[in-house]
Amino acid sequence: xxxxxxxxxxxxxxxxxxxxxxxxxxxxxxxxxxxxxxxxxxxxxxxxxxxxxxxxxxxxxxxxxxxxxxxxxxxxxxxxxxxxxxxxxxxxxxxxxxxxxxxxxxxxxxxxxxxxxxxxxxxxxxxxxxxxxxxxxxxxxxxxxxxxxxxxxx
Amino acid sequence: xxxxxxxxxxxxxxxxxxxxxxxxxxxxxxxxxxxxxxxxxxxxxxxxxxxxxxxxxxxxxxxxxxxxxxxxxxxxxxxxxxxxxxxxxxxxxxxxxxxxxxxxxxxxxxxxxxxxxxxxxxxxxxxxxxxxxxxxxxxxxxxxxxxxxxxxxxxxxxxxxxxxxxxxxx
Numbered sequence: 001x002x003x004x005x006x007x008x009x010x011x012x013x014x015x016x017x018x019x020x021x022x023x024x025x026x027x028x029x030x031x032x033x034x035x036x037x038x039x040x041x042x043x044x045x046x047x048x049x050x051x052x053x054x055x056x057x058x059x060x061x062x063x064x065x066x067x068x069x070x071x072x073x074x075x076x077x078x079x080x081x082x083x084x085x086x087x088x089x090x091x092x093x094x095x096x097x098x099x100x101x102x103x104x105x106x107x108x109x110x111x112x113x114x115x116x117x118x119x120x121x122x123x124x125x126x127x128x129x130x131x132x133x134x135x136x137x138x139x140x141x142x143x144x145x146x147x148x149x150x151x152x153x154x
Numbered sequence: 155x156x157x158x159x160x161x162x163x164x165x166x167x168x169x170x171x172x173x174x175x176x177x178x179x180x181x182x183x184x185x186x187x188x189x190x191x192x193x194x195x196x197x198x199x200x201x202x203x204x205x206x207x208x209x210x211x212x213x214x215x216x217x218x219x220x221x222x223x224x225x226x227x228x229x230x231x232x233x234x235x236x237x238x239x240x241x242x243x244x245x246x247x248x249x250x251x252x253x254x255x256x257x258x259x260x261x262x263x264x265x266x267x268x269x270x271x272x273x274x275x276x277x278x279x280x281x282x283x284x285x286x287x288x289x290x291x292x293x294x295x296x297x298x299x300x301x302x303x304x305x306x307x308x309x310x311x312x313x314x315x316x317x318x319x320x321x322x323x324x
Contacts, residue, residue, distance in 0.1 A: 014213055021210035023194050023201075025177060043174045046211070050174070054217045057171025057308060060197075061208040067157060067165055068311035072254065074261070090305040098305040101225060101298040105261065108225065108298070112309040135261055141236065141253040144243035146207045149215050149270070 004052040009035060011153055013045055014054065018148030021058065061146055064139055069119045070112040071138040074105040075130070082106070085130045094122045105135065157205065160188070164196055165205075166312035171212075216303065220270045222277045226284070227263035229256070229294040235265055241288040242267050247280035262294060274299065 004010070012035055022030040028046075029039040049055040064070035077085045082100065089109050090098050098109040113119045120136075127134040157165075167185050172178040179197075180190045200206045215223070230238050235253055242265065243251035251267040269284070271277040281297055284290070 014211060014218070018210045018213065019208045023179075023198050023209070025179065025190060025194075027172075027178065028174070028176065039176060043176075047174050050171075052217070053214055056212045056214050058174070058211055059168050059171040059209070059308065060165065060200075060206045061212065062165060062309060062311060063205055063207050064309075066203075066205040067162070070309060072266075076260075086302075086304045093310060095305060096307050096309045099303055100301040102301060103296060103298045105298075106301075109305075110309070112311060114311055114313045118313070135257045137254040137257065137261070139252045139254060141239065143236075143239035143251040143253070144248065146250070148208060148210065149213050149220075149249060151213070151218060 004048060004054065006054075006153075009037065009041070010045055010049060011151070013042070014049065015151045063142075064112070068112060068114045069116040069138075070110060071119055071123070071136055073109050073111060073123055073126075074135040074137065075107045075126075075132050076105050077107050077130070077132055081130075085132065088129055089126055092122055092126070094118065160186070160192075161196055161200060161205070162312065164193065165200070166310075168197075169308055169310055169312070171308075212308070214306070215270055219272055222272065222274045223268060223270045223300050224277050224281060225298040225300075226267050226269055226281050227296050227298070228265045228285075228290050229262045230265045230290070232264070238288055238290065239265055242284055242290075245280075245284045245287060247271060247277070248284065263296060 017031060021027060024030060028042045032039045032042045046055060046058065086098060086107060089095055089107065094111050094113045095109050096112055100106055101108050111119050111122050113122065123134050123136055163186055167182050173181045175181065179193045183190045183193045197209065201209055239251055239253055242248060247269045249268045249270055253264055254266050256262055256264050269277050269280050271280060285295065
């Protein structure tokens with residue numbers, strides 16, 4: 001993951017197209033026209049930003065419980081076992097986020113799958129293999145539409 | 155609402171993102187044995203139905219210098235949580251805001267939000283401002299800053315193929 005010096009074009013690409021991406025045959029050409037550059041430049045810059053890890057992808061964020069099932073889970077893991085348990089959790093392809101956080105409940109991860117049954121299975125398996133209780137905290141209500149990540153440059 | 159097989163296959167086909175080429179939707183259509191028109195039509199419809207919440211450039215905030223992130227939680231009486239949640243959701247710095255179940259006695263909190271910033275102080279200030287402005291002063295609260303990120307990538311809804319699952323369990 002190399003470092004990239006962001007220029008104005010990069011900043012506009014990162015900030016201005018997080019939602020309402022053109023659903024038309026030539027989306028990059030449309031963006032290029034808005035930015036006053038050519039299509040190749042837009043695709044090239046996105047490739048660089050993606051290779052550098054600043055952009056994860058150009059794609060969709062799916063509502064957590066509409067296309068399948070997803071939940072947030074937490075565990076209180078003794079410090080001496082943190083790495084081992086974190087690795088066990090991350091190895092599941094169903095786990096897409098896994099963070100250590102400052103709390104007695106110190107591991108927080110998101111499990112996503114085709115249905116509730118598979119997600120519950122993964123939680124149970126992790127609980128059994130780690131020998132530590134897993135809290136299952138599915139979303140009950142969303143108060144904010146996902147509008148993207150507002151960026152401020154300084 | 156059930157997704158059709160085609161919609162599920164389409165969501166799976168774009169999980170890793172659009173190919174960065176001139177006609178990306180044609181490429182996706184080829185993989186699905188469909189037409190570009192089908193793909194564009196279904197993507198628009200999934201977005202309209204709210205299955206796709208957002209379609210576009212998905213950035214990695216840590217890599218962009220937003221290294222401080224705090225999952226901030228409150229215990230709000232059930233009859234107030236909806237109104238409070240909607241107020242929190244509108245505040246600057248909040249990227250996600252959800253109601254989740256409590257898990258007494260370990261976890262008494264039911265309102266969750268994510269606050270991101272370039273440093274810890276900025277996030278702490280934002281949390282104080284949110285707490286004041288949303289009428290949450292005095293409510294039980296916890297601020298869970300992230301320490302290490304072990305894993306982060308896009309969600310996969312498609313069933314995992316058996317071989318991959320086995321290798322994990324081996």
